[in-house]
Amino acid sequence: MFERVTSRSPRTSLLRTRAAILAAGLGTTAVLGAGVAVAAELQSSPAKAPVAAPAAKPEAQVKAPDKAAAQAQAAAPATKPQAAATPSWVKPVKQYTKTASYAQNGARWAATHSGQDFAVPTGTKVYAVNGGTVVKAGGNGAGDGPAYGNAVVIKHGNGMYSQYAHLSQVNVKIGQIVKTGQKIALSGNTGNSSGPHLHFEIRKSANYGSAVDPVSFLRAKGLSL
Incomplete structure (x- = not known):
């Protein structure tokens, strides 16, 4: 058998070739047209400024003091230091030399010595060793006998008494309340x-x-003589 060959005329082939070229040309034009359009659009649109990155937050600052509070603080009086507490017991004289002591024997006493002697010049200040009430004051040992000379006896809040003798001058009177020192x-x-x-x-x-x-x-009261 013989294979049938379909013959094509030169005119038909030419038309088909032109059609393909035209189609290809249209495609290229379309692509180029689209590119031109996009470029035109980008050129006509205003450029957008880049979005700035958020600024770093500053570190927390110390809050300035309130003006009214600062003025009030400046006007407030300074705190005064507390005064030192008065000791509960003090020495009867400030500077002295101890001589005859308690329970010491001697020809000057009918029995043993009944107190503590402090050698001091005449006119030395004598202080109440503790606050209390004067119950005896004056000559003749304030009632205890002439051996004591001028004397003072003070009753203290703890039920004890203090006596001061051989005085050149008495500066208190019976019933008077005196303070420590x-x-x-x-x-x-x-x-x-x-x-x-x-x-x-x-x-x-x-x-x-x-x-x-x-x-x-x-x-025992914390005072050393």
């Missing part, structure tokens, strides 16, 4: 005395014969 007399050489000094006693009552060791008593 208050001047009550001046030392002297009155009564049965071999020289200027202060005779000091701590007693359980206002009267002679009830004395205790004054050095030990004051030591």
Whole structure:
């Protein structure tokens, strides 16, 4: 058998070739046209500014003090330092030399010595060792006998008494309330005395014969003589 060959005319082939070229040309034109259109659109549109990155937040700042509060603080009075507390017990004289002691034997006493002697010049200030009420004051040992000379006896809040003797001057009176460390007399050489000094006693009552060791008593109060 013979294969049938379809013959094509030169005119038909030419037309088809032109059609393909035309189609290809249209495609290229379309692509180029689209590119031109996009470029025109980009050129006509205003450029958008780049979005700025958010600024870093500053670190927290210390809040300035309120003006009214600052003025009030400046106007407030400065705190005053607290005054030192007054000691509960003090020495009867500030500077002295201890001589005859409690319970010491001697020819000058009918029995053992009833207190502590402090050698001081006549006129030395004598202080109340603790606050209290004056129950005896004056000559003749304030009622305890001439051996004591001028004397003072003070009753204290703890039920004990203090006595001060051989004074040259008495500066308080019976019934007077005195404070710890208050001047009550001046030392002297009155009564049965071999020289200027202060005779000091701590007693359980206002009267002679009830004395205790004054050095030990004051030591228990935190005071060393």
